[in-house]
Amino acid sequence: MFDGDLYLLEQFHFHTPSEHTVDQRHYPMELHLVHHNERHEAAVVAVFMEEGKHNPFFETFLEHAPGKVGEVIDDHEHTVNPMDLLPKRRSYYRYFGSYTTPPCHEGVIWAVMHDPIEVSAEQIKKFRSLLGHDNVRPTQPLHKRFVLESQFVAGSAQTK
Numbered sequence: 001m002f003d004g005d006l007y008l009l010e011q012f013h014f015h016t017p018s019e020h021t022v023d024q025r026h027y028p029m030e031l032h033l034v035h036h037n038e039r040h041e042a043a044v045v046a047v048f049m050e051e052g053k054h055n056p057f058f059e060t061f062l063e064h065a066p067g068k069v070g071e072v073i074d075d076h077e078h079t080v081n082p083m084d085l086l087p088k089r090r091s092y093y094r095y096f097g098s099y100t101t102p103p104c105h106e107g108v109i110w111a112v113m114h115d116p117i118e119v120s121a122e123q124i125k126k127f128r129s130l131l132g133h134d135n136v137r138p139t140q141p142l143h144k145r146f147v148l149e150s151q152f153v154a155g156s157a158q159t160k
């Protein structure tokens, strides 16, 4: 829920390195959970992924990911719950931006979680070799956009 509007999760994907930076610092990876509301407005929840503990969710994803670009795997056996990918603390930075892939349409609500989740060095390496190249849009200047920080309150999100 964002501002009383229901957004449904449509897809999630990963970037390497991170597309967002905090104080100019990139993380090795970033997760994007793309949502849309009834009016087809988009909200993306971004989660930084740092090197640390092995991540079982990410492992399931890596083990069953297609080996080649363009290949599709129709997998009905392995289910994942994207909630398992979110950090425990649900506070985030929020701003209005655009999609990071062409044509980079604007009007996207971005919520970038404060806390990163952990994936192992080996998992990062495996994802990079699956991909074969970086898949990030260069960071954009903030211009006159505001970045808000919010506090998570049980059951809803609030802006400070």
Ligand SMILES: [Zn+2]
Residues within 6 Å of the ligand: 013, 015, 032, 100
């Ligand atoms: Zn993305």
